[in-house]
Amino acid sequence: MVVVGAGMVGHRFVDELVRGDVAGRFEIELVGAEEYEPYNRILLSEVLAGRADLRALGLPLPPQERVTFWRGVAADSIDPASRQVLLSDGSRRDYDHLVLATGARAFVPPLPGLESAPKHVHVLRTLDDTRNIAARAMNAKHAVVLGGGLLGLEAACGLRRRGVPVTVVDLDTHLMATQLDQAPARMLAAQLRSLGVDVVTGTSVVEVISAYDEIVAVRLTDERLLAADLMLVSCGIRAESALAADAGITVERGIVVDEDLRTSQDRVYAIGDCAQPPSGTTGLLAPGWRQAEQLVASFLGRDELDPSGVGDERPEPVKLKAAGVDLVTMGVRASQACDHDRVLSVSDGGARRHVDLVVRDGELVGVTVLGFPEVSAALTLAYDRRTPLPADPLALLVPGGSSGAVEETPSPMRMPGSTTVCRCTGVTKKQIVTAWEQGAATVDAVAGATRATTGCGGCKEVVCGLVDWLNASDPGTAAESDSGPVSTAVTERNIPVRTTT
Amino acid sequence: MTLTPSPAPDAGEGVSVAPRAFPTSKGGLCHKGWTSGSVLRAPDRITEPLVRNAAGDLEPTTWEHALSMIAGTVRSIQAEHGRDAIGVFGGGGLTNEKAYQLGKFTRTVLRTKHIDYNGRFCMSSAAAASNRAFGIDRGMPFRLDDLAGTGAVLLLGSNVADTMPPFVQHLAGVRERGGLIVVDPRRSATAALTDPVAAGEGGLHLQPLPGTDQTLLLGLLHLVVADGLTDEEYLAARTTGWDEVRRSVSLWWPSRVAATTGVPEEQLRRTAALLAAASPSRGGRGAMILSGRGSEQHTDGTDTVTAAINLALALGLPGRPASGYGCLTGQGNGQGGREHGQKADQLPGYRMIDDPAARAHVAGVWGVDPDSLPGKGVPAVQLLGKLGGEVKALFVHGANVLVSAPDATAVRRRLEQLDLLVVCDFVPSETALLADVVLPVTQWAEEEGTMTNLEGRVLRRRKAIDPPGQARSELEILADLARALGSQVHFDTEPSLVFDELARASAGGKADYSGLSHAVLDAEDSTRGHYWPAPAGSGGTPRLFARRFAHPDGRARMVAVSPGAPEDDLRRDAPVYLVTGRVLAQYQSGAQTRRVEALNAVAPAAFVELHPHLARLHQIDDGDDVAVTSVRGTAIARARITGTIRPDTVFMPFHWPGDGMANAVTNDATDPVSGMPEFKVCAVSIARADLFVPAQVEVLV
Numbered sequence A: 001m002v003v004v005g006a007g008m009v010g011h012r013f014v015d016e017l018v019r020g021d022v023a024g025r026f027e028i029e030l031v032g033a034e035e036y037e038p039y040n041r042i043l044l045s046e047v048l049a050g051r052a053d054l055r056a057l058g059l060p061l062p063p064q065e066r067v068t069f070w071r072g073v074a075a076d077s078i079d080p081a082s083r084q085v086l087l088s089d090g091s092r093r094d095y096d097h098l099v100l101a102t103g104a105r106a107f108v109p110p111l112p113g114l115e116s117a118p119k120h121v122h123v124l125r126t127l128d129d130t131r132n133i134a135a136r137a138m139n140a141k142h143a144v145v146l147g148g149g150l151l152g153l154e155a156a157c158g159l160r161r162r163g164v165p166v167t168v169v170d171l172d173t174h175l176m177a178t179q180l181d182q183a184p185a186r187m188l189a190a191q192l193r194s195l196g197v198d199v200v201t202g203t204s205v206v207e208v209i210s211a212y213d214e215i216v217a218v219r220l221t222d223e224r225l226l227a228a229d230l231m232l233v234s235c236g237i238r239a240e241s242a243l244a245a246d247a248g249i250t251v252e253r254g255i256v257v258d259e260d261l262r263t264s265q266d267r268v269y270a271i272g273d274c275a276q277p278p279s280g281t282t283g284l285l286a287p288g289w290r291q292a293e294q295l296v297a298s299f300l301g302r303d304e305l306d307p308s309g310v311g312d313e314r315p316e317p318v319k320l321k322a323a324g325v326d327l328v329t330m331g332v333r334a335s336q337a338c339d340h341d342r343v344l345s346v347s348d349g350g351a352r353r354h355v356d357l358v359v360r361d362g363e364l365v366g367v368t369v370l371g372f373p374e375v376s377a378a379l380t381l382a383y384d385r386r387t388p389l390p391a392d393p394l395a396l397l398v399p400g401g402s403s404g405a406v407e408e409t410p411s412p413m414r415m416p417g418s419t420t421v422c423r424c425t426g427v428t429k430k431q432i433v434t435a436w437e438q439g440a441a442t443v444d445a446v447a448g449a450t451r452a453t454t455g456c457g458g459c460k461e462v463v464c465g466l467v468d469w470l471n472a473s474d475p476g477t478a479a480e481s482d483s484g485p486v487s488t489a490v491t492e493r494n495i496p497v498r499t500t501t
Numbered sequence B: 001m002t003l004t005p006s007p008a009p010d011a012g013e014g015v016s017v018a019p020r021a022f023p024t025s026k027g028g029l030c031h032k033g034w035t036s037g038s039v040l041r042a043p044d045r046i047t048e049p050l051v052r053n054a055a056g057d058l059e060p061t062t063w064e065h066a067l068s069m070i071a072g073t074v075r076s077i078q079a080e081h082g083r084d085a086i087g088v089f090g091g092g093g094l095t096n097e098k099a100y101q102l103g104k105f106t107r108t109v110l111r112t113k114h115i116d117y118n119g120r121f122c123m124s125s126a127a128a129a130s131n132r133a134f135g136i137d138r139g140m141p142f143r144l145d146d147l148a149g150t151g152a153v154l155l156l157g158s159n160v161a162d163t164m165p166p167f168v169q170h171l172a173g174v175r176e177r178g179g180l181i182v183v184d185p186r187r188s189a190t191a192a193l194t195d196p197v198a199a200g201e202g203g204l205h206l207q208p209l210p211g212t213d214q215t216l217l218l219g220l221l222h223l224v225v226a227d228g229l230t231d232e233e234y235l236a237a238r239t240t241g242w243d244e245v246r247r248s249v250s251l252w253w254p255s256r257v258a259a260t261t262g263v264p265e266e267q268l269r270r271t272a273a274l275l276a277a278a279s280p281s282r283g284g285r286g287a288m289i290l291s292g293r294g295s296e297q298h299t300d301g302t303d304t305v306t307a308a309i310n311l312a313l314a315l316g317l318p319g320r321p322a323s324g325y326g327c328l329t330g331q332g333n334g335q336g337g338r339e340h341g342q343k344a345d346q347l348p349g350y351r352m353i354d355d356p357a358a359r360a361h362v363a364g365v366w367g368v369d370p371d372s373l374p375g376k377g378v379p380a381v382q383l384l385g386k387l388g389g390e391v392k393a394l395f396v397h398g399a400n401v402l403v404s405a406p407d408a409t410a411v412r413r414r415l416e417q418l419d420l421l422v423v424c425d426f427v428p429s430e431t432a433l434l435a436d437v438v439l440p441v442t443q444w445a446e447e448e449g450t451m452t453n454l455e456g457r458v459l460r461r462r463k464a465i466d467p468p469g470q471a472r473s474e475l476e477i478l479a480d481l482a483r484a485l486g487s488q489v490h491f492d493t494e495p496s497l498v499f500d501e502l503a504r505a506s507a508g509g510k511a512d513y514s515g516l517s518h519a520v521l522d523a524e525d526s527t528r529g530h531y532w533p534a535p536a537g538s539g540g541t542p543r544l545f546a547r548r549f550a551h552p553d554g555r556a557r558m559v560a561v562s563p564g565a566p567e568d569d570l571r572r573d574a575p576v577y578l579v580t581g582r583v584l585a586q587y588q589s590g591a592q593t594r595r596v597e598a599l600n601a602v603a604p605a606a607f608v609e610l611h612p613h614l615a616r617l618h619q620i621d622d623g624d625d626v627a628v629t630s631v632r633g634t635a636i637a638r639a640r641i642t643g644t645i646r647p648d649t650v651f652m653p654f655h656w657p658g659d660g661m662a663n664a665v666t667n668d669a670t671d672p673v674s675g676m677p678e679f680k681v682c683a684v685s686i687a688r689a690d691l692f693v694p695a696q697v698e699v700l701v
């Protein structure tokens, strides 16, 4: 088994295969072009933002005794006829099965001014990219991020967090056009601006202007010039499919695979960002991981069980990972809802908060939450796990709808007599009142008579309050009072009176 | 507590109970404690041996007849089916002396490998994880009163405010400091302790989806690494395996964890920050991570505890002042019960039964040939699964498996298939009522002995009154049975002598009691206490790990783990999770507490706690009967509607038999390492009872 690409998906595939193949049927070789140990690519934006230590990136190393790992070695070509892969170190590896997990690279549009490859124009895909951008950010005065998608915005926020003024430029009329409707996108732009990230939409960069090989500005469609000494191009990705194409394997937007992840070439499979399955490409991790699991299962002859047991897959939740912006979006957007769907939208401009929920046949099928972290995790879970919804979906918007209102400790006066005051010993207010009526005038005396407060002691305050209230309700003892002895009674105002004998 | 033999309001004519200043309870007693006297004189207390007659009823008989009948049947079963055809099921409520003697009886007289105990349902996952990480398993490796001085406590799946109310007093300091973090899918009484308190800020309640505790812990460790909060010096000097563990949490970044657990990212970050700030390596007062059944009773329970321990180690906590990982137990002697031989794979002193040196030592104390000792048995759930098959007869001591074991309906079916069921109990528990022979035994105030609490502290139990009728201690019963079965092995019946023998058997083992005796314990100063390991002349060990861990290299072993999904997970036809637990006024299967009027008045029957959203969806009103159904069975109980539970989760207490028996619904899938069943989560559907249509049940003839 030869796996090409030690990225997020190739790594997962090998990990699953090693775990599942207890009998050691497969001899596994992993070929990865990057010099580094396998790392978590998703966290690069966090690293760029200075929010994650580099040490948090390292992924588990493939166990040496099971996997031969060719690190820093690229696969240069495939020879399907002899079932061999030619590596950049000149060696050839035989395969029975070849899994391509070559991922994707950032797409850089052919902009005038880029041909000369001026300095400080970057993409963000690898650890090296991240390091270079972070290094430049130390001296940069103004950065331009081309592309207002998920990655571009994460990077923009990250640069801003490093103190660099940033402008995001996007050709679409609004940010994250693939995932968001107009309204939440506008709110998002407002939130970004409040963080110091400028947003320019409906326009693009037509020219990159440089001096002495270094970028100094960009010209926009509307002729505006933006000073820039750091530029990040984040205009989507292109599948890394040349290796496959050169071997005569069918490639369209990615390496074309069928439902079982087989390419057009016998014994060659593709998974992750480089693959183009019938359901289309996403550029997200979760589908790639599922493909890795599915392929391992089929190699091991296991029936692919649907682990969630809920049937049809749903589009992945997408979460913007940036400090200061809490945005999650998944499934059907409000603008895509059908007539019979229930659509709930809250647009709270002052708080820069926006929520769209789409409920179809009693199921939550679409969620967009911006600026409302108290509910976003719960909503993601309800969408993902299809847990039962409240009869009125409006309730989903109440934070702590899951945790419920905190019950206040009722004031001693207003609580009903049947209220349990001491949970540990099951003593009610009525019992305490009775004890007081029978002469227990201090907390200790009440404790002696009823056992209240003798467990965890948590009710001491309340018992104290009760005793104080009782004592206050009976200023001076009844013996001294003018009205003379009264019988034990609970008056209309619920104030008990002590019997004197 | 202090006992006075006297007629007392709650206790009939047994003893009266009063609290006593003691470091563990700080003088607190809960309702169960106050009313415990009445269990001694429960109206239906069994006071004479009972044997099932030809008509199928239990009828009184003499000890001689009961014991000889047992001996005869055991002999013939073993002659026909071999020694392992007898099973023994012990309890975490037995004294150390009884637990020890039961293990010895099983290994030397019955010579069957089939012994295990209900403590398997209690601390087994934590025990397995602690052994793996630290090389030793003591619930808390520090003193309980160390809690008072610590800066942060992460409490996982433990409702101590209900199960051990006096414990809450130890949390006062940490609550004032705003350092209490409770993880529970319900806003339990314990979770409510995180509300701001008069004296301070309270803390944080994380309310994850059931079954996602491990993910939560991995996410916290990820944050600790990402934020550079690890104690690298400690990790390098005192642990192995850190590199793999660090890598293994790389994939649990905050937004992924938030989406899996339902816990907002912000709360994850605050938790990690609180724990780190309280860590001694960062100048804090100390931080503790404590786990309970909620996080342990899962098929990945051992790994979940391992994740908790890894987090503690990454922060450099174990062995540092007022810091570390600990497990909370809710069973009187869950700790001691497993140290002395009730566990399928252990001999006294926490020795492993497959270790030749351990076998030789213990066999020496018992005066038998090491080779005559049986090997490893199987954990509780698997043992119950063998009933009626490989195991034809079962002795039950201090357990009510019919109510307390998962998939209880199947357990009943299997118990009914036994050739012989012997139950030692003091009340006619549901399991006793099914027995062929019921032997009346003594209970707490009627006997001498010792218990080992969650801190590994050995406590004396003292006799205040005589047992009623013909009730006898298990120590005598086991000695008599040994004789009746023709064994030459000596069995003491005097608790202090049994303890002395236990101490010798444990000498040199992990749980070494050889420096202790009843006399030493009786002389103890309660503020000091005797904590094992207590080798001869040592005076005990209140705190472990200050210098080294119990593995041969002295280091803690970190093991990378990954979360497993609940074995019985949500589906379209079972879209809600059931979690089970205890209520304050009842205990375990309720065999004791359900016999106390005052407790039943507070907690009369089973109930189903559910969120108003879920209730409305199913047109359930407060107080309606609700049917909770899994693939294994249905339980029906009153609805209690409350906003304090997640809308995707229902809760049932497991103290009651009959219609409301939660364990008819729970899953008996077990953790592959510890054998712990997955009590704490399974997928169910719910319906108002009058609308509930039972699935077609196939009747097997």
Ligand SMILES: Cc1cc2nc3c(=O)[nH]c(=O)nc-3n(C[C@H](O)[C@H](O)[C@H](O)COP(=O)(O)OP(=O)(O)OC[C@H]3O[C@@H](n4cnc5c(N)ncnc54)[C@H](O)[C@@H]3O)c2cc1C
Pocket: A004, A005, A006, A007, A008, A009, A010, A011, A031, A032, A033, A034, A041, A042, A043, A044, A045, A073, A074, A075, A076, A101, A102, A103, A104, A124, A125, A126, A151, A240, A243, A271, A272, A273, A274, A283, A284, A285, A286, A288, A319, A321
């Ligand atoms: C900064 C950033 C943030 C992201 N955030 C998210 C997020 O929040 N959520 C989400 O779902 N997704 C996110 N993504 C996308 C996610 O990282 C990808 O979907 C995922 O990495 C795809 O995995 P892969 O293994 O298919 O490709 P990759 O991770 O790109 O790995 C491919 C590997 O193959 C190697 N390779 C290529 N060709 C060869 C060859 N010929 N020989 C040897 N090796 C070769 C490459 O060097 C690379 O290491 C993010 C991406 C980035 C860059």
Ligand code: SF4
Pocket: B025, B028, B029, B030, B031, B032, B033, B034, B163, B164, B165, B166
């Ligand atoms: S039940 Fe537990 S908490 Fe209550 S009194 Fe007994 S030991 Fe104490």
